[in-house]
Amino acid sequence: MSYTKGELAYSALEEIGIAEYEFDISVEQRQSVIRKMDSMLAEWSAKGIHFGYPTSKIQNSSPDDDSYVPDWAWEAVISNLAIRIAPS
Numbered sequence: 001m002s003y004t005k006g007e008l009a010y011s012a013l014e015e016i017g018i019a020e021y022e023f024d025i026s027v028e029q030r031q032s033v034i035r036k037m038d039s040m041l042a043e044w045s046a047k048g049i050h051f052g053y054p055t056s057k058i059q060n061s062s063p064d065d066d067s068y069v070p071d072w073a074w075e076a077v078i079s080n081l082a083i084r085i086a087p088s
Contacts, residue, residue: 006063008077009033015082029074030063032088037081051077 003011011020011028038061041053050070054061069077 002067003047003074005034005037005061005065005067006012006013006030008069008081009063009069009072012037012076012081012085015078015088022083033081034061034063035087036084040081040084042051 006007010025012033013025018025041051042055044051045053045055051070051073054065054068067077
């Protein structure tokens with residue numbers, strides 16, 4: 001079993017120092033991170049980097065959706081997503 005989309009989003013937030021035990025992360029903020037992850041992995045897919053990640057076809061996919069990102073790619077997704085969300 002892979003990380004869920006919500007777990008990857010939470011891990012990226014932790015990477016930049018925004019953990020739920022210190023900050024109140026709203027549902028909207030987590031959804032925003034998931035949308036950014038969808039966008040990032042869609043870009044990667046267009047460049048030929050495929051993980052089987054299901055990009056959201058609807059505006060609010062569930063954080064409980066499986067990401068299908070293999071374990072060897074988790075760190076790459078988390079780190080790159082953290083870089084994308086850090087400025088916001």
